[in-house]
Amino acid sequence: MILSNLPTLTFFYILLAYFIGGITQGILGVGLITVVISLLSFVVDVKETIALVIIPTIITSFFQMINGNNLRKITIDTKFFLIFSTLIIIPGVILLKTLQSDLILIFIAILLFVNSSLFLSNRIISIPNHKSSLIQSIAGSFNGFIIGLTSIYTMPFVFLLQSLKYDKEKTVQFMGLAFLLYSLMQFFSFIFLKLIDISTIIPSLIVSIPVVIGFFLGKIIRRYVSEILFKKLFYIMLLLMSGIILINGVL
8 A cells, every 4th residue: 555654754645635635625626636746746655646546536627617607608618628638538547556756756846837937927828729629629638638647737728718718707617627637537547557556546536535624625725825925825825836846857
């Protein structure tokens, strides 16, 4: 079992990482997987980290998806993107299984660096003709492959979000729907490729506890803190973590 035979301090650090990821997800509607992978990249193998976080992602994404009244509109607007980004996760997971963990971490660090740099520089990148079925299918396929390989859900997903110009409630619900589909596809792909078994599912259920607690706490915190300030701090942290991960991966 992944969490067995760990030093007590390491075990509680892992639980803390998932708790912080849950809080971030509750406040921003995104960030659980990104935070967990970043904080645990030096403690747990990245493939095990991804396997552990899938079930908590399914749980939090479900609650996020049902919180709103925009599902029908969102589905109509983004159906081709969602279909292709979900299906093309499969070849990404196949490549994930074959590549070395250090190489995957480098890919993740590059994505985090690009994502954080774009946000902190206030760069807005929109997808031309984002309502086109062809454009959504191409962008969705690229997005799905990256998700399958790295479990980073936000690139180029964020470009479609910027193109749609949804309000806050609709944006959070869209992310909930998309992330639920992605995590379910990851779960079944991981089972089929034997990247998840019963020895992984039990620890994943264990770490779901701090994630869910953090998620609902984050939703409460969201009422009292500046989301813009939290986002800036979040992306600054990811920028620093991406540099550390890159240095560690190269060395």
